[in-house]
Structure formats: C-alpha cells, structure tokens
Amino acid sequence: MNDNINDDIIPLFQNSSEIETQVIKSVEDLKRNGTLDFSNFKNLLEGTYFLLNSKDEDLYNLGLYSICHICEFVPKDVFLLELLQDCIISSRIFLYKEMLPQEVNIENSFFDSYVKSYYTLDTGTVLTKDQKKIIALFNEYKRLIVSAPTSFGKSRIIEEIIVGNSYINIAIILPTIALLSETYLRFKSNGYLKEKYNLINSLGLVESIQNDNKNIFILTPEKMDMLLDEKPNLHIDFFVMDEIYKIQDDKDRKSVFSNCLYRLSKMENHFYLIGPYFDDFSPNFRSTTNSYFKKFNSEIVQKDTYSLYKMEKGEEYVVGDKTLKFKKNKKLNFRDVIKSVDGQTIVYNYRKDYVENLSKDIVKILDKSDETNSDLIEYISESISPDWSLVKALKKGIAFHHGSVPRYIQTEIIDSFNSQEIDIIVCTTTITEGVNTSAKNVILYSNAIGKLDNLLTGFEVKNIKGRAGRFRVHFIGRVFYFHEVDEDDKDIILIDYYDKEELEPEDVLQIDKEDLKDKNLETRQRIEDLLSKNKIPLSLLKQNKYIPIHKQIGLINLLRTQPIHLELVYFKGTHPDMGQLDEIFNLSREYLFNERDYNDRGFIDRELRRLLKYYVYHKPSIKQLIQEQNNSEYIDSKIRSVFKLITHYFEFALPRYFRAFENIYNFVYQEYHGVSDGGINLKYLLTLLEFGFVRDNEIALKEAGLPNDIIRKISEKFSDCNSLQQVRLKYKLNPNIISSLSSFEQKIFKRYI
Template sequence: MKITDVLAEKAYDRIKEHGSPTPSLWKNYTTSNYLKDIYKLLQSEKYYSEGVKNLCFACDLAPVGNFNLSLLKQCIQSARVFLYQDMLKSNGLEFDEDTIFDSSQKAFYSLKSDFILTKEQKDLFDLFSQKRRLVVSAPTSFGKSRVMREIITHNQYKQIVVIVPTNALLSETYFTFRMDERLSRYNLIFSTHIEPSDDNSIYIFTPEKFDVYTDEYDINFDFFVFDEVYKVDSKDSRSSVFSNCLYKAYKKQCDYYLIGPYFNKFSESFIKKTNGYFKRYDTDIVQKIMTNYLYDSEAKVSGVSLKKLKGKDTRLKQIIKNIPGQTIVYVGRKDTAETRARKIADLTDKEVNNSELNDLIKYIEKNISKEWRLINCLLRGVAFHHSGIPKYIQTEIVELFNSGVINTIVCTPTLTEGVNTTAKNVVFYDTTKADIDLTGFEVKNIVGRSGRFGQHFVGRAIFLEEHVDQNNIDEINYPIFDYEKIPDEDYIQIDTEDLGVEGRNHKERILRQVDELNIPLSLLKKNKYIPFENQLELIQHFRSNKDLKSRLQIKSGLPEKQQVDVIIKLVHEVLFSSSDRKEAWTTANLSRLVKYQIYFNPSIKDLILEHDAVREDTRIRNVLELVYKYFEFLFPKYLNAFENIFNFVYSDTLSLALMSTHLQYGNDEKYNILLTDAGVPRSIISHLSKYLEGHDTISSIRNVIESNPSILTGLTNIELKMLSKRI
C-alpha cells in the first residue's frame, strides 16, 4: 500500500471517530487537526472523494469557525477545486496572496479560458482527448456540460449534435451556447425547420426533434453529445426515441460524449461495438445533508429544531418559515404543485417589490389570465413550475429564483431533470412521480439539485415522507443490443445485422405478419413510435370503410370541420397509445379545440376562455397541456402516421401537413415557425409579424430588427428581454 494511502486511511479513521464536522462538540480534536487530516485524504486517489467531502464541510463552517486559513487554502489547492477559495473570499475571508506555484497550477486547469476546471473535470477533459468515445457517469454538480463546451472549443469538429431531454434544457443550452463567444464559429440549429448547413454547425435538439430532422436530412455529424443518457433505459413512453437517437449515432461511427448521473456501468455491448470507454466519477463537489421530517416526529436541520407535527402541509410550512436559503419543493403532480405553492404563498401578506417580477406578472395578466393563481404566488416570492407552463415563463421563473427574487419553487420533475438553479434546499413533499414511487436513483437525482456549485458548499434535502434508499443505477442497458424483447415497432427501425438471435427471429415474425397483411415495411418504418397494433387496426378500418376516401378529400389546404371530426376521432381513439390518452380530454372536446386552433389561430388566453372546465386554474392547466403536449407534439406525430396509412390504403395523396403546422405554430409563415421554435412568445411574434413577412432565416430576422429598432416600439421590457435572449 502506498504511504499516502496509509496516512489517508488513518486520517479517515480519525475523522470517522470524531463524528460529524461540528467543532464545538469535538474533544481533543481541533479544526487544525481536521484540516490536516483532510489534506492527507486529498493526497490519496483512494480517499480523494472523502477529502473533498470533508473539505466542503470545512469550507461551509469556515466563515463562523476558527479555521487556520493557511491550512484551508492548502487543502483547496490540493483538491484543485479552486472556486472554493473564491466562494470563501466572497464571504469575507481573506487569504494570503497566491504564490507563483499557485498561479501556475490554476493556469494549468484553465485550458486557455477564463473558467478554471476542477481536478476531475480536467481529468475528464484529458480522458476524452485520449479516448474520443466516452460514456461518463458523474454527480449532478460535477460540471459535465461545462466540460462538453471545453471539448467542443478545443477540437475541430465540424458537425456536432447535442441531444438534451427536454425543451426547457434545449432553450437553456441554446442560450448558453449563444453567449459563449468561443462557439461563435458554429451555426446553432435548434429548429427542425432550419435546413442543415455545410459550414460548422451545432444541432441542439430534443430526441424527438433530432429523430424527425435526421429522417429528413442526412447530417454527417462527427461528434455526438447525449445529456441524461440513462433515459435510453428508462422504460417509459420516450425510451424508444432515446434509443433510436443513440442508434443513429452508432451507425455514424462518430466520436461521442454520453453523460448522466449516478450509474455504475453502461451497456458493455454498446461500448464494445463502438470501441468506447466508460468512466465513473463519484466525487460530489457540493455535499448533501439529508433529514427525515416525518409524520409526528421532530427533526433538526442545520441546528434549527423543527417541532413534532402530523400533517405534511404543516411540516412544510415549518420548513419554509424556519430553514434559511432558497428552496425547491418537489411534488409528484401538476395540480399538487399549484395548490402547495398557494399554501406557501399564504404564509405571508408581504408582497415582493421588484420591477422584473412586476413585469412578468403584467405579462401573465395580459397574455394568459388575471385569475391565474401563479400571480398571487409570485407576488409573495413563490412560484410553481411544471411541464404545462409556457417555456418562456418557466425561464423567467428560474431566473427570478436564481437572482433571489423568488425564494421558493414548487415543482414536478420538469425542474429537477437538468435545469440549473441556486436552490440550497430540496424538500420532498412527495416521493412519487405521477403516483408511481420514485426509484432510489430518481431520489438521488433530485437530492442532487440541492446546493449549487459556486454558491454552496453543502445542500440540504428534507423528506416529508418515507422513501427508498438513494442508490445508483447498477447498469444502463442499451435496449437494442441488450434486451431480447423491445416494442414491435422498434424492431422495424433496426437493421437485422444489429439484432441478436432472438431479436432477428422476432423481427422475422413481424415481417411475415405484415407481409401476410399486404403491408409494406416502408410504411411502418415511417410511423415511428406509433404502437404496431394500433397501426394495423387503422389499416383494417380504412380497408373496411372505403367511403372514407371520398369523405376525406381535402379541397384546400385545411380539412373542413366534418373532416376534422373524422380525423381526430380515428387518431385519438385508434392510433393514440393508452399512455397518451387522458381522461381530461374527450374526443369531442379535442376536435372542437383543434378546429378553433387551425382555423382562427387563437391566443392562449382565447383558448382558456373557450375551455369549459369550471375552475379557472383547471382551465389554464388543461389548455397549457393541450397547447404544449397535444398541439405541439402528439397530434403532429399521429397525424403524420394517419396520413401515411390513408395514402397507402387508398393510393391517395392526402396531406395533413398544413393542419399539423397550424396546430403547432398557429400559421405556416416561416418567420413564425422559426421564432416559435426559438422560444419567442406568440405575443411578440404577432407584434413583429407585419415587418417579417418573407424572412425565412433567423439571421435575416435578426437583421430586420437590428436595422429597424423602431419596430420594437410597443413591446414591454420583459418582451424585449425575451426577444433578445432568443435571437
């Protein structure tokens, strides 16, 4: 055993013997002893993570403790997490001037940029430079995305694909890349309506958008980035599209950087077939303290006692009132997010006076509803956040939270899956997701959102319910290579030589079945992720109802009202998967609102007025889900499959493209589509529309605005901010 490991092991035993880092409770063990032992841990690769863990606790205590700052600085330099020192300086601690050695060490980790990498970030950067095809598991606060930008900056890749799991992360990534001058040599392509460029380009897409785009265009990408790669094995409705995106990268044989948190291994089949390399990092540069504050029990959080209470709501109120720091409250459902945010807002009558917050409230009142309970919450420094909220409002909420104007956000998984916040605390009001228990991995991933590197040394996670133990996913399997059975519709997309023996046999059975039914494989390949049996049912329905051919002859670009009723009925009741059908939406209701959308291009406010739910908040929640889930995503996918099947059965040329475009964007003007995909709100697009006719690129739209700034007259401050951020 190395001498550094021997010394580190003894140091580890001493720290363990004296318990949690609370100097006031120590006997015969001083803060100097503690720092010296931390230093010894940091000299050992085996104990490095333990060293960083205890260094976090020491730094957290330093502003109020009696710490030897010279020793503390030596520990920070040894850990090579240099930002810790800057964080302490901002808290009023003064260190000796850096020596020449200190400065040269920082320069070594700066990679010719203003950003200084941590030791393990630099190790990861160097490892990628050697391996080029890398799967990385590292904690949420590690900075994996930061390393990705360094990799892009320091290499000469020409066509880069970056896959992120949500539209919220797409917007955040696009904005981050736009602001990074080192990436200015690349075109940023974020919309499926922007044609590929032969010049240097970065394509930033969700899996669904990437899949659609690469079906239409053959991009010769040479570097592929996949954030939250564990979702290929997530066993939900999106896992197929995640898997297929990775399959496309596999077929390109390009360099890749696949990243995610908390998994121990990645598919050996995928690694072997791609000549890749897997690396796991366990060091968390922001530590987490977990506390259970359960039914009828007391708790203590960072020295603050929380009294014994029974109800979750009363315990939540105790936390909000008594535990300092910005807080994310995790809940499992959208309606719960809204009701609990209101309860927290009711804890105070004091309103927040902030111009940016007031601008957001006025925007919501004008464009959504004056009655939305989000307004009352915002006035008191509270917000709720879920997938039904417009992305541009989500962004404003997170920015107000990160700037300290909003103190509490009650959220569903949409905020805890990748979006960066300044939350010190995460409170688990629920330990479920849509009424299904969170896994140990999901709990750990959400806990990882407590504490932000650069602002906190320690984050807090507080549980109001019993929960499973946190754990890593043992192994991320790649379904296409590792599972004997995948959905029937997925087999059709995979080349036979890439399937195992059982997979090949199953695909052969499918091919025989469709051949017996006289259905071409090419048709089913077009209709990706549409349940195989549902497609067969619609084909049979068309074959049995020949009159539908004449009934659905569209004379102009959009179908007539009666035709919409027929189309929506078949799409919703036959093609929709069971998971996509929701009790809140009947076929008749959907058809009525689809017609309103495609014929009149209503605002969200108009759609809310048209909805027949009794409560205003229910109307708003349902309409936002309708717009951002059904109109933007589900209906276009299913309408495309409907069109393909109709044209096959009847040898026709039915086109529902205009209907899909009107559902997604309100109209088919190119500038409108591009600005909507960029995340620009409809109110701003409407204001600019008369100046942008005929402009079909983001650069030409930007030129019009820059050369004619007077056209922005009439936009509010928040609208100007939203626009400048996105184009």
C-alpha cells in the same frame, strides 16, 4: 508545508479508519457549534489533508465533505487559513478559494500557482481533478460515457471538448425543453461558440445549413430524429446525450431515445454520453461502439440531510441559526422548515395540481405583507390571466414550475430564481432533471412520482437531492426528507436496441437488418412476410415511427374494405372542412392513438375533438382557449388543461397521429384508384397544430421560442422574411422594428432571436 504534513499526521492517527472517525466527529462538532478551538481545528484540517491525498475515492469524498464544511465555517486564524489553503490545493478544486468570503485573504505560493496552472485550459477554464480526468479520457477514447453526481460539472466539459477539436456538425441531445433552453442560452453566451458555429435549436433553421457552415444542433431526441429523416446525408462529427439514463427510464420516449442514439452512434464520429448515479452502461453498446465508461463519485458540493421522517416528537434539529422541534403533523413541520431556511429553496411534489396548491400554502405560511411587481407578472397577467395562482405567488417571491407551464415562463422563473428575485420554487421533476439553479435547499415534500403509489427510486431521490447547492455559489446544500426514501445508484443502464432479447416489432423495424440477430431477426422476417402477404411496403410502416404495426395494418384494412372512408376524408385545397377533420380524428383515434391518449380522462373523445376544431378554424388566443375549457370551474385547472392541450396534443401527439394517417390514407387511395400519386395533403393542418401558425415568418419566430401573442404583435413587421436567419438580419439592420413591444416583450424577443 505541502511536503511534510503527512509525516506529522501519521503519529497522530494510527490508521485511515481512525482519521475517518475523527474527521466525521469534528465536522459534526463544527456544524453544531459553528467553530472549533485551535487544536481541534488544526487536527481536522490535517486529517482532511490526509483524506484529500488518498487514492481511495471514498476517503477523498470524505475529505471534500470536510473541506466544504470548513469553508462554510471558515477559521480566522492565519495558520489555520494556511492549512485550509493546502487542503484546497490538495483537493484540486481550486475554485473553492474564490468562493470564500472576501475578507479571507490567502496568498498563493509559487507552488500553488504552478499546480493550478496544470488544471487551467487555454480558454482560462480551471478544471477540477476529476474534470481534468474526463478531458484526458475523452482525448484518449473519443467515445466516452460518464456517470457523475449533479453539480459535478459534466456539462461544462462539453464546451471545452468543442473548443479543443475541429468538428463541423455537432449535436447536443437534451431530454427536456427546460434543459434545452438553458443549454441554448449558455452556448449563445459563449463568444467562441457563437462566432464559430450556427446554433440551431429548431428544425426551421435547418434550411439555412450550408456545406461550409459549422453547426451545433441543440435538439430533443424527437427533433433530432426528424432532422436525420429530413437530412439523411447529414454527418454528425460529435454528439452529446445528456441525462442518458432516460434511454432506460422514460417509458413513453425510450424508443425515440434508443433510435436517436443508434442512428448517431453508427456514424464515424465521437460522442460524450453523460448522466448521474449509475454504476455501469450497456456492455453490448460499449462493445458495439468501442466506447469507454467511467464512473465518478466525488461530490464537489456536499449535502447536509435532514431525515424528518426518522425523528421523534419533540426531537430538536438545527436549521441555519434556528433550533426547531419535530412535530407529528407534516404541515406544521413543513411550516417550520420553510420559515427557517435561508437561501433559495426548491420544494418537490409529485403532481402538477399539488405543486400549485403547495405554492399557495407557502404564500400563507410566509404571510408577507409586501408585494413585488415585475414585468413578468404584468406580462402573465395580461397574456394569460391575472387570477392564475402563479401571478399571486410571484408577487410574494414564490413560483411553481411543471410541464404545463410554458417554456418561456419556465425560463423566466429560473432566471428570476437564480437572480434571487424569487425565493422558492415548488416543482415536479421539471427542474430536478438537469436544470441548474442557485438553490441551497431542496425539500422532498413527497416520495412519489407521477402518482401516489409510484414511489421515487433511490436513483431519482439522489437526482432530486443533487439540486441542493450549486458549485461556485454554495459549499453545502441542505436536503429535507419528509418521507422515508432510499438513496441508491442505478446498477446499470440498459438499452432496448442493444440489450433486449425480444424487441417490440416497432423497434425491430427501425434497426438495420444486418444489426439484428436471434429472436429479433426472426421478428423482422415475420414482419416482412406479413407485409408482403398483405401487399404493404415496409417503408410505409417504417416512416410512421412508434405507431403500433398492428394498428397501422388495421387502418389499412379498414380503408381497403370500406372505401367509403376514402370519400368521407378526401378534400382538395389546403385543409379539410369540419366534417372531414371529424373523420380524420375519429379514424386516427380508433386506429392510431396509444393507450394513454385513448384513455385520457382529462380530454375525452368529444371534448378533444371540439377543442381541435375550435383551434384549427378559429385560431384562438390563450385567453380564449382558457375560456373554452369545460373540465373545471377553477382558473388554475383551466390554465393547466390548456397548456397540456397545446404542448401534448396540438404540438406533439396529434401531428404524429395525423402524419401517419396521411401516409396510410394516401397509400390506400393511390392503390384503390390505380395511380402513383394523389390523395390528401395535411401539411397546413400539421403546421398549424405544431406551431400555431402557417406563415414562414411566424413559424420561424415560434421555433425560436417566442410566445404566440408576441408573434401576433410583430408578425407583419417581418412578413417578408422566410426564415429565422432573415428575421435576425432584418432586426440587426433596424432594432426599432420591435419598438411597439413592451420592454419585457423586447427582452423576450432579444433572448430568443
């Protein structure tokens, strides 16, 4: 059969164009009717086989489109099943067969088993045809950049590369906390990686590094940058950067992404940079690093798209086994779709508050009489608020997910969704940027991102669309568009450090002088001349990364010309008093804050200062912080505000500003007093803000991912531990040490510790 089928097809079809047309028509008939007669099914399978054996990538992808729909409506005839088996073998996506219904029994021939063995690694992992190519390309080039669709399995290759090589230090750089958590837990469940490597997902674990240890650092770009600052002699043998397009698209973080990639790629090492839907990657970077780029287009999970915005009133469309009629009212169409889809569903909206409101609407639409309870619901009710709309939604099998939902709750929501305890998640881009779910359906309720007039690009649309359907769970994902959208790949990803003719001065400062040229080299020379003239060391401004140079110089000049500020800030001991903290905050805000933080209407000057002092001097619980919010009377707004306050200002922005302030203050203080050391020490303040705690054992628990209220409950049990390593050892020796925690809290502890 395998050798002769093409000879049978050629008389049937005159050319590949005719085959394309026939396959597309037959698949539409199959979708509409749920089956085909024997003759049409046979022709469809033969045409699909032809396409899957084509060297043309578009024809191959059409073959995948067809085979996924055939597997969705699998024929029952034995002969047709044998044809389907031949198509699966030809697709080189052998796991399709395992996804077929259990009653479908097709035996492998010796030839089929032989072909499959060629795509099976020593670890037992069965690769697709394109995944096999990636492994071969990596083995050939060792510095590989890959563009491939979502659900392609790009991340799956990471573990195989690690197993197949003898690396000592590995860095996995991930852009979001959600993706970081998912990757850490996946690596933790891999027996080989857990046995051979220390898995390090926080800087608190860095002190445990020994020269003879093998380590995998799973960090954000910011944390990786800090690690390289703290450990300048650390050599990374292999690194991965996932969602690499953010190095161009993330306006607020592109500098730290660029700097992280620049520093890592300058080491003599291997790397694997991955992301979806881009046609090319910085030629300057590829030339400088001697790296290779390859784009793949095959979608191993195909999509059925419903463009509702194109429909006319009364036009019929089929969702699952239901026929719906398009209505002019968007909310009525949304109601119809939500009530008709089967399988897990992700709904995208562009703002956090709109996400929460839409989840409330879905609760009303579905109008479930029964409520479920869970340990997660009880825990959130107790530790945050029983009135939070997330609690009410979870009881109905619905959740929302955005950047102001705590990391551990995000993880629990995804787990509950993938285990089908939750049916629908309404989200911003927090899920659509790399996190794997079991969603069959994706609904783009909005075509904007961040704000209404900022429309999703074609690339962003495809990235969200790609979350519909998960390989090994679905053959087909469904996508519903409620607004007009484009679906275009990104032409090229460019990197400021390598491609921008005129970099910002702050970026120029971070690049080795020998790597600069033309205008950027001139900028560097002007910076050095200006600093020399003002008697300011280059190293001072360089360590205050991403703080505008002119603002730093402005603060230095203020402290030099008005030394009264040196007196107002100066303190001895571990931390400043309220008046001194006021002065530090005021000067930092005026001279160091970026424009977004300076003009943040959600946290105006006096309110942010008040909450800062309350947090530092009273160490409140989450519930107490919620009660202190004056920006709204609604509980959802208060909770959203608290988590933004903690994750953006307390844990990230303020420590960065205050650390720069400390460096600048101490430089001017020592200069003014003519001494080589002295000044203020903000370590206590910075630690308290970043972690919510100052004791070593509590910091270790927080860095591992535990929420604050659980840490407070068990802190004394681990008071003699100075690191997470010691916490883990003590727990292994005495698991009953956490018996005072609830079963859910113990589950959280075990997950992260």
